[in-house]
Every structure is written in structure tokens, then in C-alpha cells.
Amino acid sequence: MINACHPEACCAEWLDQPVEQYRIDRRLSDGDEIHTGRRILQVVHTPGHTLGHISLYEPEEKVLICGDLFHKNDIGWINIFREGVAAVQQSIENLERLASLPIRHAYSGHGPALDNPLVAIDHARNRLEKWLHAPEKMAWHACKRIFAYTLMMYDGLSKDEIDTYLPSCGWFRDFARYSFQLQPDEFVPILLDEMLRSKAASWRGDDLIATTPYQPPTREWMERSSKPRVWTTEGYHS
Numbered sequence: 001m002i003n004a005c006h007p008e009a010c011c012a013e014w015l016d017q018p019v020e021q022y023r024i025d026r027r028l029s030d031g032d033e034i035h036t037g038r039r040i041l042q043v044v045h046t047p048g049h050t051l052g053h054i055s056l057y058e059p060e061e062k063v064l065i066c067g068d069l070f071h072k073n074d075i076g077w078i079n080i081f082r083e084g085v086a087a088v089q090q091s092i093e094n095l096e097r098l099a100s101l102p103i104r105h106a107y108s109g110h111g112p113a114l115d116n117p118l119v120a121i122d123h124a125r126n127r128l129e130k131w132l133h134a135p136e137k138m139a140w141h142a143c144k145r146i147f148a149y150t151l152m153m154y155d156g157l158s159k160d161e162i163d164t165y166l167p168s169c170g171w172f173r174d175f176a177r178y179s180f181q182l183q184p185d186e187f188v189p190i191l192l193d194e195m196l197r198s199k200a201a202s203w204r205g206d207d208l209i210a211t212t213p214y215q216p217p218t219r220e221w222m223e224r225s226s227k228p229r230v231w232t233t234e235g236y237h238s
Helices: 009-015 087-099 117-133 135-154 159-168 170-179 184-197 219-224
Strands: 033-035 040-045 054-058 063-067 105-108 201-204 207-210
Touching (some): 009 170, 087 117, 105 117, 117 135, 135 170, 135 184, 135 201, 159 184, 170 184, 184 201
Antiparallel strands (some): 040 054, 054 063
């Protein structure tokens, strides 16, 4: 089975982030098992960060691969425009589900390994519960995470580039209008100020860069990678 050549794959168009073409060989569902040869990973459907998000649990060593549901000191950003307003509650319910498993170690999609995963789950749940009553904080969290990743991809953007780039992005327009009731042009300096205030970004000469340690992609990768709308099925049939 191949992945459909659809512009919504990975929200690549909305986020303006390149995604290398990939193929789906097997669709996974909650309760499925993945046999690696030495270990068996149990599939746990954990929607929230995305509707199709899964975690993988290895019961013998009590290891959890939790993806972007939660990290050591953070949680995955919530995209209510694509995942729906129930995404926060779904994330909370799935954290509670994972907390019921005997977990010795956990690994997320970002950051270091979690040696005390139940503490991380508890912190993540508390933060999500606060978002239920303060959705603007959830919107700020998402905007800063998306924009920081953009700065990593481009290894910094100048002020003039930012003024032009942000209003062209679907994610930025949606958050500006529907989360903050602002026109995109009005929201540009506000997000820029918040990135600097929170130390999510800083100036390096004339360029704004992400403060989180990162390795920018090569120019060759950026030029080679594409958006799903230009994917082809050639060579991707099973």
C-alpha cells in the first residue's frame, strides 16, 4: 500500500515544512503487534498530538516509545485546527492509559530518555488540564514550537524575511485570526516579541535563530525534499 499523494500528509503544506516521500506498507491499529525479531512491540493508539498518533510498548523490558504525546520537560503541541477541539481531552485520557502500564524507561520523539516516565506523564497531564481552561496558552505553545522549527530548518531568518514569510503560512494565519483574533500582519511583531521574551529565539547578527541546540538540514536536503502535492506514485507501489 502506498501513501496517498495528498497535500495534507503530515500537514506539510499548512506548516510549510518539507517531507520526504514515504510509503505505508502496513496500517497499524490499537492492539497490533510489531515483531522485530528479538522483541515484540505492542501498538497503543494515543491520539491527541495527531489523530493517528501511536505509542509502542515493549512489555518484557517495560519500555515505552511515546512519540510526541509527552517529553521529559514538555508535551507535543496541539493542532486543534486539524485534530479538533477534543485533542486536549484525548491527550489527557491517553496519558492516563499509559500511566497504567508498568513502565521502566520511556523515549519520546524529542529530547533525552525519560528515566522517571510516570513523573513526566503527571507533569504533562497537569499542563494539559490547565490548557482546558486557558486555550490561549495552548495556542502560544504551538506557535512557538512551529516557528522555532522553521528557524531551525532555515538556520535563521532576517526581520524582513520574517515579515514576509509568516503571513504566507497557513498555520500562522489560522492561529492569528482564530486563537488571538488578530490579522496576520498584526500578529507578526507579537509572536516575534514572545519568541525573544521566552528565549525560544535570539538574534545572531541580523538573523533570528532558535535557541534550542539543533543541526540545520543541508541545502541539498532542502532542495531535494518536497511537499506531498508533488509526490508521485512511481516506484512506490507495493
